[in-house]
Amino acid sequence: xxxxxxxxxxxxxxxxxxxxxxxxxxxxxxxxxxxxxxxxxxxxxxxxxxxxxxxxxxxxxxxxxxxxxxxxxxxxxxxxxxxxxxxxxxxxxxxxxxxxxxxxxxxxxxxxxxxxxxxxxxxxxxxxxxxxxxxxxxxxxxxxxxxxxxxxxxxxxxxxxxxxxxxxxxxxxxxxxxxxxxxxxxxxxxxxxxxxxxxxxxxxxxxxxxxxxxxxxxxxxxxxxxxxxxxxxxxxxxxxxxxxxxxxxxxxxxxxxxxxxxxxxxxxxxxxxxxxxxxxxxxxxxxxxxxxxxxxxxxxxxxxxxxxxxxxxxxxxxxxxxxxx
Amino acid sequence: xxxxxxxxxxxxxxxxxxxxxxxxxxxxxxxxxxxxxxxxxxxxxxxxxxxxxxxxxxxxxxxxxxxxxxxxxxxxxxxxxxxxxxxxxxxxxxxxxxxxxxxxxxxxxxxxxxxxxxxxxxxxxxxxxxxxxxxxxxxxxxxxxxxxxxxxxxxxxxxxxxxxxxxxxxxxxxxxxxxxxxxxxxxxxxxxxxxxxxxxxxxxxxxxxxxxxxxxxxxxxxxxxxxxxxxxxxxxxxxxxxxxxxxxxxxxxxxxxxxxxxxxxxxxxxxxxxxxxxxxxxxxxxxxxxxxxxxxxxxxxxxxxxxxxxxxxxxxx
Numbered sequence: 001x002x003x004x005x006x007x008x009x010x011x012x013x014x015x016x017x018x019x020x021x022x023x024x025x026x027x028x029x030x031x032x033x034x035x036x037x038x039x040x041x042x043x044x045x046x047x048x049x050x051x052x053x054x055x056x057x058x059x060x061x062x063x064x065x066x067x068x069x070x071x072x073x074x075x076x077x078x079x080x081x082x083x084x085x086x087x088x089x090x091x092x093x094x095x096x097x098x099x100x101x102x103x104x105x106x107x108x109x110x111x112x113x114x115x116x117x118x119x120x121x122x123x124x125x126x127x128x129x130x131x132x133x134x135x136x137x138x139x140x141x142x143x144x145x146x147x148x149x150x151x152x153x154x155x156x157x158x159x160x161x162x163x164x165x166x167x168x169x170x171x172x173x174x175x176x177x178x179x180x181x182x183x184x185x186x187x188x189x190x191x192x193x194x195x196x197x198x199x200x201x202x203x204x205x206x207x208x209x210x211x212x213x214x215x216x217x218x219x220x221x222x223x224x225x226x227x228x229x230x231x232x233x234x235x236x237x238x239x240x241x242x243x244x245x246x247x248x249x250x251x252x253x254x255x256x257x258x259x260x261x262x263x264x265x266x267x268x269x270x271x272x273x274x275x276x277x278x279x280x281x282x283x284x285x286x287x288x289x290x291x292x293x294x295x296x297x298x299x300x301x302x303x304x305x306x307x308x309x310x311x312x313x314x315x316x317x318x319x320x321x322x323x324x325x
Numbered sequence: 326x327x328x329x330x331x332x333x334x335x336x337x338x339x340x341x342x343x344x345x346x347x348x349x350x351x352x353x354x355x356x357x358x359x360x361x362x363x364x365x366x367x368x369x370x371x372x373x374x375x376x377x378x379x380x381x382x383x384x385x386x387x388x389x390x391x392x393x394x395x396x397x398x399x400x401x402x403x404x405x406x407x408x409x410x411x412x413x414x415x416x417x418x419x420x421x422x423x424x425x426x427x428x429x430x431x432x433x434x435x436x437x438x439x440x441x442x443x444x445x446x447x448x449x450x451x452x453x454x455x456x457x458x459x460x461x462x463x464x465x466x467x468x469x470x471x472x473x474x475x476x477x478x479x480x481x482x483x484x485x486x487x488x489x490x491x492x493x494x495x496x497x498x499x500x501x502x503x504x505x506x507x508x509x510x511x512x513x514x515x516x517x518x519x520x521x522x523x524x525x526x527x528x529x530x531x532x533x534x535x536x537x538x539x540x541x542x543x544x545x546x547x548x549x550x551x552x553x554x555x556x557x558x559x560x561x562x563x564x565x566x567x568x569x570x571x572x573x574x575x576x577x578x579x580x581x582x583x584x585x586x587x588x589x590x591x592x593x594x595x596x597x598x599x600x601x602x603x604x605x606x607x608x609x610x611x612x613x614x615x616x617x618x619x620x621x622x623x624x625x626x627x628x629x630x631x632x633x634x635x636x637x638x639x640x641x642x
Contacts, residue, residue: 066436067444070444095426100632106419107420
């Protein structure tokens with residue numbers, strides 16, 4: 001049975017609401033289903049007290065969810081677009097992330113902030129960004145970015161049960177993607193990457209929707225006789241260096257791909273880490289593929305021109321092979 | 326109650342002394358002169374009620390009943406401090422006693438307090454939540470967002486504004502066109518009162534009324550306490566922006582002097598009150614000396630408590 005990404009997120013939330021009375025959903029329009037329909041029907045099923053609409057007050061609702069998490073609830077807060085998380089930043093950065101540490105371990109913030117990011121055609125400059133790099137800079141946060149419906153199901157459930165503040169980034173382009181739900185599978189551990197496609201010549205490290213792009217690129221590369229291994233990071237913070245190390249030690253070439261702008265992006269951190277820790281393994285410099293350094297434009301032609309696609313990954317992978325001689 | 330005021334006054338005096346001597350790291354903010362608000366409100370709370378204070382929060386923590394020595398040790402950055410030296414003056418937490426934190430970002434604690442109130446409401450507990458803030462916080466959007474949300478959800482949260490007339494170094498006349506913070510309550514449908522925050526009996530009576538309203542489930546309450554900051558914004562602030570006349574008037578309005586006059590008018594002898602002050606002095610000095618003698622934190626533990634141990638303790642980011 002195939003389900004869309006949205007249906008699978010809804011199912012994960014539904015099951016966690018049923019499983020644990022401390023779980024509560026809140027956010028703008030969530031009782032009505034949310035802007036993308038992820039929470040549709042959950043207020044009817046679990047009650048208006050547990051699935052609550054909020055005013056358009058990102059600063060206050062992020063604090064509200066954090067304060068409630070300190071006092072026994074396990075809130076799942078929806079920030080409609082990651083672009084709006086700019087308004088949540090004081091709380092997320094100064095309070096939520098630091099509570100456990102500043103209190104010397106007396107308090108924890110079991111909070112999941114679900115948000116969606118990325119460009120998907122015409123959402124323009126303030127509804128299309130990939131801002132994950134800002135959050136991986138903050139000690140105390142966990143940052144998760146699933147790449148498929150099936151991954152999203154397990155990762156969301158794991159995130160809700162983790163007991164730490166988690167930013168859960170969904171890519172709007174994946175919302176209509178269909179996938180299987182395999183019953184009885186163990187929930188994934190937060191902080192573990194997975195091999196989305198095994199290969200031997202070059203490692204492509206990606207997350208979120210870029211994993212799909214990387215898989216397309218890997219297919220094209222295979223047709224040209226290049227075997228690419230695709231790592232789906234699943235979690236950006238913490239970063240699973242063990243999986244990256246095992247792969248790069250095998251392929252000796254690494255390419256990091258994300259939709260966010262390259263400048264100061266997650267790829268810079270990953271590339272630096274590979275360079276420092278795996279220098280002797282590398283046959284070529286670590287390459288990065290990402291978005292051009294401009295706001296996401298409105299016109300489809302312009303948006304396409306800016307965003308990285310599978311052809312960019314193929315080009316970079318070929319360059320790595322050539323550089324390797 | 327008289328002792329409680331003195332405990333805070335003398336505690337802050339010791340903070341000032343040791344900060345000026347370079348023994349306390351950072352820049353502590355003193356609540357000297359605002360003791361009656363802390364004592365009047367916090368003594369009316371149950372242990373299970375929670376509070377979120379601001380950067381000027383030592384008095385609230387002491388008045389809520391946290392251990393004086395552990396509180397001072399935290400301000401000194403010691404291992405035996407409330408937070409093991411990770412929080413400091415601006416981030417005191419004593420969870421078991423309902424002190425759920427202090428924020429150094431003005432207005433950042435209001436929504437947290439509303440969230441704690443939501444948790445109590447959702448779990449059917451009768452506890453209330455208190456947010457202490459200064460009049461400077463009313464300039465922040467988070468203040469208005471939180472008032473609206475708390476009123477909308479009828480949350481049992483008590484917003485206590487310590488209106489000391491200053492947002493850091495800028496007087497209220499210069500930072501807001503609204504004279505009284507309580508004026509912001511009406512549009513949101515929040516019960517409110519502006520009181521003389523330097524008169525302890527007045528604060529106690531108002532806090533009781535507000536807390537009773539909250540426990541009835543009638544929604545949030547905004548209590549504006551007019552008070553005076555006897556010290557500067559932080560230790561070392563030369564207060565060039567305040568006139569000599571203003572500073573002289575502040576001393577006349579001292580909440581301790583006023584309670585003393587109030588009690589003496591009711592027949593309490595000056596010697597009895599002086600003895601209470603002396604006992605508080607002995608207690609504070611002892612707590613301070615013990616805190617100063619406490620061990621410093623082990624640098625090897627610096628990465629502990631970023632995440633839960635041991636599952637995520639090895640996270641390097």
